[in-house]
Amino acid sequence: MSFQHLLAIETSCDETAAAIVDQTDDADRPWAVRSSVVASQVAIHREWGGVVPELASRQHVRDICGVVERALADADLSWSAIDAMAVTQGPGLVGSLLVGVSFAKAAAWSLGRPLVAVHHLAGHIESIWLDHGRIPLPAVVLVVSGGHTNLYLIRREGEYVLLGRTRDDAAGEAYDKVAKLLGLGYPGGPIVDRLAADGNARAIRWPGTRLTNPDRNHPERDGRFDFSFSGLKTAVLRHVRARQAALGQDRLPAAEVRDIAASFQRRVVETLVERTFAAARWYGARAVGVAGGVSANAHLRSEMTARGAAVELPVFIPRLSLSTDNAAMIAAAGLRQLARGRLAPPDLNADASLAL
Numbered sequence: 001m002s003f004q005h006l007l008a009i010e011t012s013c014d015e016t017a018a019a020i021v022d023q024t025d026d027a028d029r030p031w032a033v034r035s036s037v038v039a040s041q042v043a044i045h046r047e048w049g050g051v052v053p054e055l056a057s058r059q060h061v062r063d064i065c066g067v068v069e070r071a072l073a074d075a076d077l078s079w080s081a082i083d084a085m086a087v088t089q090g091p092g093l094v095g096s097l098l099v100g101v102s103f104a105k106a107a108a109w110s111l112g113r114p115l116v117a118v119h120h121l122a123g124h125i126e127s128i129w130l131d132h133g134r135i136p137l138p139a140v141v142l143v144v145s146g147g148h149t150n151l152y153l154i155r156r157e158g159e160y161v162l163l164g165r166t167r168d169d170a171a172g173e174a175y176d177k178v179a180k181l182l183g184l185g186y187p188g189g190p191i192v193d194r195l196a197a198d199g200n201a202r203a204i205r206w207p208g209t210r211l212t213n214p215d216r217n218h219p220e221r222d223g224r225f226d227f228s229f230s231g232l233k234t235a236v237l238r239h240v241r242a243r244q245a246a247l248g249q250d251r252l253p254a255a256e257v258r259d260i261a262a263s264f265q266r267r268v269v270e271t272l273v274e275r276t277f278a279a280a281r282w283y284g285a286r287a288v289g290v291a292g293g294v295s296a297n298a299h300l301r302s303e304m305t306a307r308g309a310a311v312e313l314p315v316f317i318p319r320l321s322l323s324t325d326n327a328a329m330i331a332a333a334g335l336r337q338l339a340r341g342r343l344a345p346p347d348l349n350a351d352a353s354l355a356l
């Protein structure tokens, strides 16, 4: 194999990550994670209730060298053993992206090795192949993260056709906002996930939002596979404000908070599962994939798997460490591109709103 060890760097948001992924000789499992290091900035941003872009870029600058050196040490490799590099070019916070892009360009240039530029969402999608090897095609893949809720059709490996996306908030963003208004802290997704497990998911009936149109010839052009979460977020806000007013205090009883979290989560997961499987049916998919930070959600994982079992479609979700932001997935997407000879130009720049 010409490219055996690929070093990837990911700095699109608030995680500084580096990983080394090997190209194998096994066509069904072409990639093997050799090391994967993630330095989280959660403790820094928690104080502000969300990611502060300027603080994020500064912390990336502080962490990047140590994170890359740790990835090399964990892989038991020296710099000279690296055959190629990959880096997240976008989308994300431009200051954060620039740290990774500048580092990768300088390192690749000084090593005399090829560099590939990776789209962050291609990384999330490829995390499924990285963890499970080849999956049956065509596949419908849902990418749910803090910034995106996108549904893709994959007919051929490495080719991503957008079928639908959120019209307003991303699912992860809705989790984070609902957690904030319930006074639960940041990031909200994992906290709501944990609390919801002990709540009554049928305690509250939210008003319905339906985006589904009747069957048409081009459902993706009609937005039939689009999502919307801002209505639900507003419904939760109204409910919480009304309850606070009724109780005459900001703090709601813990049991009630758990019920709100569970009822909110039930609606989000229901929507994600319905739309994903509707698209899978429409396109005759032979597999369903779920990736991105929200795919770490316990209820989403179990509902997707259960629905897949019910309709006899295999469901592929990466393990937790590959669900949330990491560089191993960027390495996988990088190896995919490298195999096609798509190298980054020497004047590669970060692109905060890069299209896939």
Ligand code: KG4
Binding pocket: 013, 144, 145, 146, 147, 148, 171, 172, 173, 175, 176, 187, 188, 189, 190, 193, 292, 293, 294, 295, 296, 297, 298, 323, 324, 325
């Ligand atoms: O993919 P990711 O790590 O970063 C982005 O590319 O955005 O996703 C982060 C998002 C955050 O909104 C976070 O709250 C959400 O994923 N998240 C979860 C869970 N773990 C992370 N949402 C629900 N349940 C979880 N267990």
Ligand code: ZN
Binding pocket: 120, 124, 145, 146, 292, 293, 324, 325
């Ligand atoms: Zn992500």
